[in-house]
Amino acid sequence: MRSRQISVALGTTLALLAAGCGSDAKSGATALKSIGKGEGSLQLIAWAGYAENGSTDASVDWVTKFQTDTGCKVDVKVGNTSDEMFQLMQSGAYDGVSASGDSSVRMIDAGLVSPVNTSLIKNYADISPFLKDQPYNSSDGKSYGIPHGWGANYLMYRTDVVNPPPDSWSVVFDKNSPYKGKITAYDAPIYIADAANYLMSAQPDLGIVDPYSLNQKQFDAAVALLKEQRKVIGEYWSNYTVTQGAFEQGSTALGTTWQVIANLALANRAPVATVLPKEGSTGWSDTWMISSKSKHPNCMYMWMEYITSPEVQAQVASYFGEAPANPKACALITADPTHCDVFKAEDSAFAKGIKFWATPRKKCLDGKGNDCVPFSEWIKAWTGIKG
Amino acid sequence: MTAALDSGPSTTRRRVSRFLSARPNWRLAGLLTGPALWLVVLYVGSLIALFLTSLYRLNDAGTGIVEKLGTSNYRDLLDTAVYRTIAVRTIGIAALVTVIDMIVALPIAFYIAKMATPKARTVLITAVLVPLWGSYLVKAFAWRALLGTPGGVFDKTFGASPGYGLPAVVIVLAYLWLPYMIVPIYAGLDRLPDSLLEASNDLGAGFWLTFRGVVVPMLLPAIVAGSVFTFSLSMGDYIAVELVGGPTQMIGSVVYDQFASNLPFAAAFATVPVVVMVIYLLGIRRTGALENL
Numbered sequence: 001m002r003s004r005q006i007s008v009a010l011g012t013t014l015a016l017l018a019a020g021c022g023s024d025a026k027s028g029a030t031a032l033k034s035i036g037k038g039e040g041s042l043q044l045i046a047w048a049g050y051a052e053n054g055s056t057d058a059s060v061d062w063v064t065k066f067q068t069d070t071g072c073k074v075d076v077k078v079g080n081t082s083d084e085m086f087q088l089m090q091s092g093a094y095d096g097v098s099a100s101g102d103s104s105v106r107m108i109d110a111g112l113v114s115p116v117n118t119s120l121i122k123n124y125a126d127i128s129p130f131l132k133d134q135p136y137n138s139s140d141g142k143s144y145g146i147p148h149g150w151g152a153n154y155l156m157y158r159t160d161v162v163n164p165p166p167d168s169w170s171v172v173f174d175k176n177s178p179y180k181g182k183i184t185a186y187d188a189p190i191y192i193a194d195a196a197n198y199l200m201s202a203q204p205d206l207g208i209v210d211p212y213s214l215n216q217k218q219f220d221a222a223v224a225l226l227k228e229q230r231k232v233i234g235e236y237w238s239n240y241t242v243t244q245g246a247f248e249q250g251s252t253a254l255g256t257t258w259q260v261i262a263n264l265a266l267a268n269r270a271p272v273a274t275v276l277p278k279e280g281s282t283g284w285s286d287t288w289m290i291s292s293k294s295k296h297p298n299c300m301y302m303w304m305e306y307i308t309s310p311e312v313q314a315q316v317a318s319y320f321g322e323a324p325a326n327p328k329a330c331a332l333i334t335a336d337p338t339h340c341d342v343f344k345a346e347d348s349a350f351a352k353g354i355k356f357w358a359t360p361r362k363k364c365l366d367g368k369g370n371d372c373v374p375f376s377e378w379i380k381a382w383t384g385i386k387g
Numbered sequence: 388m389t390a391a392l393d394s395g396p397s398t399t400r401r402r403v404s405r406f407l408s409a410r411p412n413w414r415l416a417g418l419l420t421g422p423a424l425w426l427v428v429l430y431v432g433s434l435i436a437l438f439l440t441s442l443y444r445l446n447d448a449g450t451g452i453v454e455k456l457g458t459s460n461y462r463d464l465l466d467t468a469v470y471r472t473i474a475v476r477t478i479g480i481a482a483l484v485t486v487i488d489m490i491v492a493l494p495i496a497f498y499i500a501k502m503a504t505p506k507a508r509t510v511l512i513t514a515v516l517v518p519l520w521g522s523y524l525v526k527a528f529a530w531r532a533l534l535g536t537p538g539g540v541f542d543k544t545f546g547a548s549p550g551y552g553l554p555a556v557v558i559v560l561a562y563l564w565l566p567y568m569i570v571p572i573y574a575g576l577d578r579l580p581d582s583l584l585e586a587s588n589d590l591g592a593g594f595w596l597t598f599r600g601v602v603v604p605m606l607l608p609a610i611v612a613g614s615v616f617t618f619s620l621s622m623g624d625y626i627a628v629e630l631v632g633g634p635t636q637m638i639g640s641v642v643y644d645q646f647a648s649n650l651p652f653a654a655a656f657a658t659v660p661v662v663v664m665v666i667y668l669l670g671i672r673r674t675g676a677l678e679n680l
Contacts, residue, residue, distance in 0.1 A: 087647030110451055181536075181550070189648075235551050235633040242630065245531070250538035251551065362447075376445060379648050384469045386636050 031117035031142075032297055035305075039296035042072040042303055045088050045097040047286065048240050049260045049320040050148065051076045051307075060319050062312050069306070072299035080238050081188045082357070089113070092293040095300045098148055100284045101136030101357040102190045106375075108139045113289040115142040120301055123308040127325045130348040135365060136358050137287040145287035146304045149313070151322035151343060152283040152354050153186070153194070154274040156257035156265075158250060169198045169277045172255055173229050180232040184243060184255030187236035189375070189382035190357055193282050194256060195222040195229070197355055201279045211282065211355050213364040219373040219381070226385045236386065247272055259321025283354035317343070323351075434661065441654035452651060460655035470641070474659055477638040480557055481621035485568075485614045487561040492568040492613065497602075499569075500576035501584075515569050523563065527630045530559045534631055551633035559627045560620075567616035575609025576602075611671045618667065622660040 044051055051074065054061035063074050077094070079085035082103035089097055089112045099107060107113045118124045124146060131137075131147040138144055157166060162179065172183050173195070185191055196211035199221055208218050234252055237243035244261050246252035248270040262274045288307060290300045306312055313329035316322075323345035324330065330340035344350040358365055364372040407414050442456045464470045499511045518526070533540045534548050534555050541548035549555050579602065587597040625639025632640075638656055646653035 083644070083647040090647075230634060233634050239629075242531075246535070249532075249535050251535035374447075376447075376649070379645065380467075383473075383636070383641055383644065384467070386634055387469055387472065 031115040032120065032301060033117070035120055035301045036298045038070045038072045038299045038302060040071055040073060040299070042074045042096075042296050042299040043094045044074060044076050044303070045079045045085050045094050046076050047098050047100075048078050048080075050098045050286075050316065052319065060315075062307075062315050066303065066306050070299065070302045072296065072302060074303075080240070082190065083188065086110075086112075089291060092291065094291055095294040095296045096288055096290050096303065098286050099145070099289050100286050102188075102359050102375075104136050104145070104287055104289060105139075105359040105361075107289060108144050111292055113144055114292045114294070116145055116290060116304070118143050118146070121146055121305050121308065123305060123310075123326055126310075126328050127308060128327055128346065128348070128351075130351050131285055131325055134285070134356075136285065136356065137289075145289040146308055147325035148286040148288055148307065149317055149320065149322040149325050150283060150285035150351065150354070150356065151259060151320075152276055152281040153256050154259055154262065154281065155254065155277050156247065156262050156272055156274045157254035158247065158252075159271045159273050161250070161253040165273070165275065166254065167275060167278055169194070169279050169281075170202070172232075173198055173202075173225055175228045175231055177232045179253050181234045182251065182253035183229075183232050183234055184237050184246065184252045185226075185229065185233055186256050187238040187386075189378040190282075191256070192219075192222050192226065192378055192381065192385075193355065193357070195225045197282055198279055199225065209368070210364075210366040212358040212360045213366040213368065213372050214360070215369075215371050216373060219377070223381050223385060227387075230385060230387060260319070263319070263321050280353055280355070283356050285351075285356045317345075437654050437661075438658060440651055441658050443651040443654075445649050445651060460652045463652065464655055464659070470656070473636050473638060473641060476553075476636075477622060477660070478663060480553070480560065480637065481618045483557050484560045484564065484621045485617045487557070488565050488568040488617045489610060489614065491561070491565060492572050493610075496569050496572035496576055500573050500579075501581070512573070515566050515573075519566055524626065526563060527559060527627050530555070530562070530627075531630050534558075551631050553632070553635050555631040555633070556628050556635055556637075559631050560624060561617075563627065564617040564620050567620065568610075568613035571609045571613040571616075572606060575606045575612075579605050608674055611674050615668070615671070619660070619664050622663065 049056075051063055052060045053063035053074065053076070063076070067073055077088060079088060079097070082100050085097055085099060086103045086106055088094060089107055090110075097107070097113075099113075104113075127147050131150065133141075133143060137147065155166060155169065155172070157171075159165070161182070162171070171177060171179070172185065177183060186194070193211040196208050196214055196218065199206055199218070200208045200211065203221065206218050206221055208214065211222075214222065235246070237246070237252075237255075240258070240261050243252065243255075243257065244264050247257075247261070247265050248268055257274065259274060262272055265272050288304050290297060290304075294300055307316070308326050310326055310328040310332055313324040313326045314332035317324035317329055318333045318335050318339060321343075323340065323343040327340065327346050330345060333339040336342070340346065360372060360375045360378060362372055362374045363370050407417070439456075440452075441460055442458065443452050443454050444457060444459050445451075446453050464474075495515070499508055499515075503511055531551075534551060536542045536548045536550040539548050539550075549558065583601055583605075584597060587601050592600065623639055625637065625643045628635055628637045628640055629643070638660055642653045642657045645656070
């Protein structure tokens, strides 16, 4: 009896080892042909507020219905930064991820995600065309995911402290700021693009066109600006609950934020407001991608179908404070009928004005040469900026 | 006993037992293989994996690791001013936390060991140890609520608070690791016979002379043992500094920031505290502190 147990255990271990060794990065590089029966489980990596099951707020729940409809039990791991998501995806334990542009390209290049057969997703036809087949969600003419929603990074401030209300990013980059020690900034290398975006109008002679395609001189200018900013920073944030708490308590008075954080703080009656500064902003356009090692691909396809349906898009967009990828959701947002106007969900010109997060490469993303500073240098520079 | 075994029917258990009773080396191997594997594979093995990884490097696209041995990460570490600053800052914070814990722990441990009644002693030792049951994360978040300016508890109550930053990191780490300093010092004092203090007193030594001439030399191994804990725990921290450090970076924060995007470099930086601790441990070997751990 015991020896049988041992041999079974040994057999399982060997099988696991073989499976571990056998699965190379490219093995999952073909898209699904048809959606079969659900596997009963789904492991997701998501931004906070993207896959809510009622545990954050009992009235905010679209995961439970998905579980009832499909029988796929969903486990959500919240990723705080794109780097964290990239690292989590490397473990191979997850089926899908809501990736932003500063990790999606890396995931495609590293073979962590598979192409998506968009014809299997009925809602795909309804999604805003300016979000489809973009550099951050496709490669070699193949689509690598389903757009989720998009929005800008906003400037949030305490209305009781910051006076007059800001309309420019200059308040967070001013080394003589009266709010010294109460300013926050996003703690990730991609924040360098925010400085570059500000320099586009503050120092036009630098000639920055795309904040993700910076030559060495432009990059150095952005880094220098951030080193000056470091002196007035109270703390950098990467965990959304921590920054939400800091704004509510008052130890942070202004800085970059996501609309969802402002919404959560407002729900706790904190005196905060957000503004899209006149220089425009960086932003995100997120994509649901499927892991090349996914053990539950059918459930993942069902999720991509579900999360892009107008009803669910309406809930997500309303809760997170973003433009839904599927504009059919707009008519269903009852809490604020003007939601899609506020976030300009169907305004492709506005969407083009937002500099969506992308992964900088040596070969410039804007196609203007081969001398751009690659993301690995951005990462190193970020440590240097914080000092 | 052996006769009784021999006379019975021969079962597997008995055969094994007979085999082992004649071979002490096999018995020892049976006893130690499990723990030794644990130690070698999981403990030393992970250190070797860490060191090996630190000799690899990231490919140029930044998407994967080139498994070729080289020292480029260590050269980066030495050549870049900010990494040197962060390493020195981390060691400084660890040293400061250790000194503060020594100063706070000595009188507390002395009171518990030598002055408190046996009943109070139990209560006090329990009080020192109870915080260790609480989650590290909860305590760090609690300090966030205490230290914030404006709006934190200290700021509202006393009108002043260090806010988030380097001083906050030192305060929080000193708080978190204090029990690790009190317990070894208490144990050391407990072993110090009262008669020695009385003898010193009888020979005319005052409090300070007794303290310097008798207590400290005998306690030194215990204090150093406590410092091993406070120093190494502070060196590796990255959560307290993330929560109350403001923009401050320590070695742990850089490792945390980079292990996802550049694992070999993160491994190289993570090797630094290991090396510092090895040097520290070699340095204190002579004090006899390692027998007090």
